[in-house]
Amino acid sequence: MATVSEGEQRVWTRKDLIGLEDLSRDELDMILDTAPQFLAVSERESGIKKVPVLQGRLVVNWFYEPSTRTRTSFELAAKRLSADTLTMNVAASSAKKGETLHDTLYNIEAMHTDIVVIRHSAAGASRILAERHPSHIINAGDGAHEHPTQALLDAFTIRQHVRRTRGDGRAGLDGLRVAIIGDIAHSRVARSNVWGLTKLGASVVLCGPRTLLPDAFTRLGVDVTSDLREAIDGADVIYVLRIQMERQSKCLFPSIREYIRLFRIDNESLKAAKPDALIMHPGPINRDVELSSEVADGPRNVILEQVTNGVAVRMAVMHLLVNKPRVTA
Numbered sequence: 001m002a003t004v005s006e007g008e009q010r011v012w013t014r015k016d017l018i019g020l021e022d023l024s025r026d027e028l029d030m031i032l033d034t035a036p037q038f039l040a041v042s043e044r045e046s047g048i049k050k051v052p053v054l055q056g057r058l059v060v061n062w063f064y065e066p067s068t069r070t071r072t073s074f075e076l077a078a079k080r081l082s083a084d085t086l087t088m089n090v091a092a093s094s095a096k097k098g099e100t101l102h103d104t105l106y107n108i109e110a111m112h113t114d115i116v117v118i119r120h121s122a123a124g125a126s127r128i129l130a131e132r133h134p135s136h137i138i139n140a141g142d143g144a145h146e147h148p149t150q151a152l153l154d155a156f157t158i159r160q161h162v163r164r165t166r167g168d169g170r171a172g173l174d175g176l177r178v179a180i181i182g183d184i185a186h187s188r189v190a191r192s193n194v195w196g197l198t199k200l201g202a203s204v205v206l207c208g209p210r211t212l213l214p215d216a217f218t219r220l221g222v223d224v225t226s227d228l229r230e231a232i233d234g235a236d237v238i239y240v241l242r243i244q245m246e247r248q249s250k251c252l253f254p255s256i257r258e259y260i261r262l263f264r265i266d267n268e269s270l271k272a273a274k275p276d277a278l279i280m281h282p283g284p285i286n287r288d289v290e291l292s293s294e295v296a297d298g299p300r301n302v303i304l305e306q307v308t309n310g311v312a313v314r315m316a317v318m319h320l321l322v323n324k325p326r327v328t329a
Contacts, residue, residue, distance in 0.1 A: 010327045012320040016130040016137040019146035020195040028199055029172075030327045031316055032156050038319070039312035041080060053319050054083035057114040062088040063140065064120045069283050069307060070140050070150070074117045077314035083114075101125065105133050115318055118142075136321040144186045149317060150282055151192035153310040155200055157302055158237055160309070161278060174201030179231040181263060182241030182290055185212040189282045190241060194220050207231035208241075208263060228263050229272040238273060239280045240265050240291050256289060266292035278302055 010030055020028070042049050059078035063071050071087075078085045088108075105116065116135045118126050123145035130137040141147040155173065162171045178197055184190045184206050197204050198221055205223040206213060213224050225231050232238050243259065265279065279291075279301040287293050295301065319325065 008328070012324045012327065015321065016126075016139075017148055017317055017321065018127045018130055018137065018139045020148045020151055020192050020199070021146065023195075023199070025199045025201075028152070028155070028196060031152055031313065031320065032159060033327055034316035034320060034325075035156050035309070035312045038077075038080070038315035039309065041315070042308070042311055050080050050082055052082045053315075054078065054081035054114070054322060057081075057083045057322060058086060058112060059083045059115040059117065059318065060086045060088060060108055060113050060135075061140075062090070062108075062116055062118045064090050064118075065141065067119055067140070069310065070119065070147075073307070073310045074138075074140065074149075074314050077311050077318060078115070080311065081315055081318060083318075086111075086113075101129060102132060105129055105135070109133060109135055114322060136318075138317060138321070141188050144188050144191075146192045146195075147188040147282075148192050148196075149310070149314055150189050151196040152317070153306055153313040154189075154193055154239070154280060154282070155196050156313050157280070157306050157309045158202075158278065160305075161302065165276075172201060173197065176202040176236045177205070177234055178202050178237040178239060179205045179207060179235040180239045180241065181207045181228065181231060181265065183212050183243045184208050184217065184241070185214050187241050193239065194222055198222065205231050205235070209259070228269055232265075232269070232273040232277070235273055235277055237278045237280060238265060238270075241282070242284065242286050242290050260289060264288075264290060264292060265295055267294055270295065276300075280306060283307070 010026065012030060041051055061071055061074055075085055075087065108116065113135050115138060117138045117140050118129065119140040120126065120142050123143035125142050126137050126139035139146060139148055158173060163169055180190050180193060190206065194204055205225060206217055207225050207228055210226050213226065218224055277300065279295055281291060281303050283303065285291055285296055287296060
């Protein structure tokens, strides 16, 4: 794999962000290297948390599925870049009258949009739109396929932690072991994290009930197990997913009580992990199901840091797509 030497200038060339499967390690690093400047904007002591990077641009949030963190994070990111924002109310839109995605977007683009952030229940929806429309399309989650900005903010959060603990401002994720626990089958977060983390040099182990561990993941270069203690043994990061009952047509494990007994991350199960292992979760948390309250509120978790970093990473993505700046390695 070609490496980028220190001080070398890199240029972003992509129009859209559809998934991490498409991106190279260099492109992932460009996003992560751009985010700190925007994290600094959000942390300004002056209280003025804005930069004119997207001043006069229009960012549309178009969400076909419920969302709190992702939608508000994108909206805040756009506003901190000084963009105008428009949030589509899908329940009251012409989509309810049978209008196609393409026709809806053509009408939105007639208002001179720049960025369209879309979440849709159908895998591939964002890619189909990106191929036919001039707007910069950002995938905010497509079915159980990918959630690229979540995985990017996760990688950024891990990298920030590694750099702080090692005192090395250039440290990366190489050699880290990340255990992802839970409903792997229905998780777009798991898929994007597999692509992102492995390209950045980490090793990944997936763990959950056998019925929620598709065989396809074994072809992506990750380990797969249904033994929680085996998964978290030696892990630097324990990434916990919730059970997505809304995506299951039938229950794929005996009971919630059985799931808690075998797969919940709590103080007892953590005895098998490193004492300094990070605890992460994309939210929302089902407390005391996949993650106990004492761990969710404990010193190891960086869950709220993930939320904070999400705004900065999404600012970086929008800046790169629209302005295509040169980024120094």
